[in-house]
Amino acid sequence: xxxxxxxxRVTKDHLVFxxxxxxxxxxxxxQICERLHxxxxxxxxxxAGPLDQNQYVFDFIALRDNLQQIVDRLDHRMLLPTKHPRIxxxxxxxxxxxxxxxRRWVFPSDECxxxxxxxxxxxxxxxxxxMTLDAQLAEQKWPRLPMLRIEVEENFGQWAIWERS
Numbered sequence: 001x002x003x004x005x006x007x008x009r010v011t012k013d014h015l016v017f018x019x020x021x022x023x024x025x026x027x028x029x030x031q032i033c034e035r036l037h038x039x040x041x042x043x044x045x046x047x048a049g050p051l052d053q054n055q056y057v058f059d060f061i062a063l064r065d066n067l068q069q070i071v072d073r074l075d076h077r078m079l080l081p082t083k084h085p086r087i088x089x090x091x092x093x094x095x096x097x098x099x100x101x102x103r104r105w106v107f108p109s110d111e112c113x114x115x116x117x118x119x120x121x122x123x124x125x126x127x128x129x130x131m132t133l134d135a136q137l138a139e140q141k142w143p144r145l146p147m148l149r150i151e152v153e154e155n156f157g158q159w160a161i162w163e164r165s
Contacts (some may be wrong), residue, residue, distance in 0.1 A: 006048065007147075009046040010044065010045050010046075010064050011045075015044070017040075017077075018038060018076055019076065019078070019079050021038070021080075024084070036078075041122070041154060043153075044151040046149040047145045050146075052143070069136070074113055080120070081118055084119060085118075088100075091114055092109060123160040126151065126152040133150070146165060150162045
């Protein structure tokens with residue numbers, strides 16, 4: 001017996017954000033901390049589920065607009081992880097100080113997004129976007145979809161994908 005499955009995918013030229021970040025990398029020679037740098041990140045969302053009373057999986061416009069709100073929060077900001085064991089973030093009213101070993105950065109607080117993740121990798125950013133979108137849709141009383149997939153492109157052709165099913 002075959003089973004039908006319906007999916008919708010939204011990716012738009014405006015579902016992008018420019019943001020700075022850095023990550024730490026474990027190597028055989030020890031831990032490296034990247035220099036501050038930025039990307040023009042692109043985001044796509046895909047959902048799957050049964051058809052509703054309108055004969056669609058999910059309203060494209062609601063999906064696009066909710067994702068756009070999340071993307072806009074990240075645009076032209078410094079993305080900082082708050083759960084990294086060795087990166088310490090001290091957010092003040094006007095300044096946010098970040099420390100990693102002997103390195104120290106100070107950013108205007110209103111230009112930072114503090115993310116409750118271990119690293120600002122594309123993978124964890126994709127998960128944060130997906131979980132934020134999931135919560136936002138639930139708050140708006142949309143039915144929970146059986147599958148939600150977020151794709152984040154950090155550089156051309158380099159995608160990280162998170163999926164909740």
